[in-house]
Amino acid sequence: MNNSDQIQKLVSLKRYETPPDGYFEDFLEEFQQRQRQELLKKSSLSLLSERVGTWFRELGSIKLVAGAGVAYVTLTIGFVVYSSISGPEVEQNIAPASYKRDSAEPLPAVDFEDGSNFRSRQDTKREF
Amino acid sequence: MFREEKTDPDHELVRRAQDGNTRAFDDLVVKYSPKLYGMVYHMTANKEDTHDLLQDIFAKAYRSLKRFRGKSTFYTWIYSISTNMTLNFLKKRKRRSALSLDNVDSGIQNNDALVDLGHASNPRHQSNINELQKKLNEALQALSEDHRAVVTMFDIQGVPHAEISRILGVTEGTVRSRLFYAHKQLQGHLQEYVR
């Protein structure tokens, strides 16, 4: 067996590193809880009522109150647009600032729905 | 490029989930969370980060599900999301952790997968499982994210070259050369275990 094969064999041992028993059951429960919370924050009332209907059908006894008011969709990257005249508050730091989530004013969502470019993928787009 | 005619074993579940059936999506979570957990954990080497990231991955997959057109299997699609989010997370983690100039994204960097082959290897030749596990983790973390990704996918998770190339958006040749290079790097770290 050559060195490369041995390395592969060694590295493949890592597939036996698994989380403890019960982890994935708890994981699913947490995921379901998060989804319920996220539903309450969704931007569109019609989406909310559609999903609420589904939840009623699926979960029976859990009652969800149809939310009051419209909330902005939380973006994966949220940042505030600064006016070009005043400019951002420059953090006095040699290192570049990190992207910061801004909970006050998220940017409006981008509509990518367009079947015309079949080469395009959601996860390969970048914003400039 | 043309639509691929693939039989997706999850076709029915995905269709129901796209129609709003959350139980169907739950089944997909149960089915694929172990595999995706492995992928994220081997890349990040941190259980807390893995847990949070995996929650985010499924949340994103759920939000994007309506846009999934079946051009690939669902597994490839969610695996791809998982890889991209993990790689992005690792880049941001690097940005936060140091003030030095080289820890930035999209810049020319010295190859951080360079292995110091003069590194003194462990004089003990007898090692227990914990020692090996630690060494394996260190060796993997010493690779650049791109090299770690191909090793995780191919060597640990058994994903074929063609699939890796589709997920990462690179050619199969690139996948093979990254694997070759990564194995060379790993050899340096794991010399004492390779007879």
Place this chain on the structure above:
Amino acid sequence: MTFSKFCRGLMVAAFFSQASFARITLTLPPEKEGGPDSQAIALPVDTEGHYVTVGIVGADASKARASNLAFSLIAQDPQSRCTILKGPIVQKFPALGSSKKLKPGSALYWKPNKSGAICRVVSWETSFHERQLPLSFLRVHCSAALPKPGQPLYNEAGDLVAIAHQPTPDFGNGVYALPIEAIKRNLTDYRTNKSLRRCWLGLHLDHLNPIPAVEGIRPESPSAKVGLKKGDILISLGEWSITTYSSAINAFYYLLPGQETNLRVLRGTQLLDLKITPLAHPGYSAVPKTGE
């Protein structure tokens, strides 16, 4: 004037008297203790004591010095590693030329009078280890010793067209070089805004699409304001022609926040000229604590 200041003045004058343009070799200590020092070249760019160099991975540019002369770090662009320092004031500095005409085979020299080492342009590079670079760099082959980071490179006409960056790790005896337009861009940004900032347009491209077509527009962004639409193909931005995703990335690098720029797009068969004003990207600024 005290005696020590007089001596220092003499030292500075002596230091700079030899070259027609000052070209200082900086020593940069390592960021982590115990590592080796690095060397880079600092190029004066005006009569106010500003110098430009290229940051070195692992070296601390904030502690750069040359003999007994201290330099202070003013600003650093992490994407190009273009680094602006403040140092002794000089009266002579080279005019900044243009790299636009450089192509494979173009000769580059370490001195404006074509003496000294010769280098040759190999190519314009847009990626490094399959990762997209934030701007296009030159790959340059050198005849003997490699130029230090920051070394000015002159064309046949004696114009300063690039500065040496880091060695190319893969093949050939060469270095990457930063086109002089990148230096100009960062100096302009710094002089206007006292910071180096990236821009934001609010348009989306897909790196898998070889054609630079707009895939999405962020509402209320500069792109939305000028009426850019999904499907528009980018043709040129400012002085930069756009033919691919990589050339679009390169063109975006040279944008300045708040500065109106010409954007030409193809919509169907219609050519449109739009005037777009990018905004500063708030997640990105690089000014040190001890700025001017």
